[in-house]
Amino acid sequence: xxxxxxxxxxxxxxxxxxxxxxxxxxxxxxxxxxxxxxxxxxxxxxxxxxxxxxxxxxxxxxxxxxxx
Numbered sequence: 001x002x003x004x005x006x007x008x009x010x011x012x013x014x015x016x017x018x019x020x021x022x023x024x025x026x027x028x029x030x031x032x033x034x035x036x037x038x039x040x041x042x043x044x045x046x047x048x049x050x051x052x053x054x055x056x057x058x059x060x061x062x063x064x065x066x067x068x
Contacts, residue, residue: 003052010048012028013028013042013044016028016033016041020034020038021038026041
């Protein structure tokens, strides 16, 4: 997947979190999710965020430095 597709998936998961927290149910990849699925939704979002970060590292993205 490319960066834009991954960013779209993150947006889908963020909207699902918002919907579930507002008491709505949502559908991701054909699966109906509600409040009890909030942890699964968050795990999915975190996985997509890891993939996005991985692309940045593969392309020589900026590194973080710690200075004391």
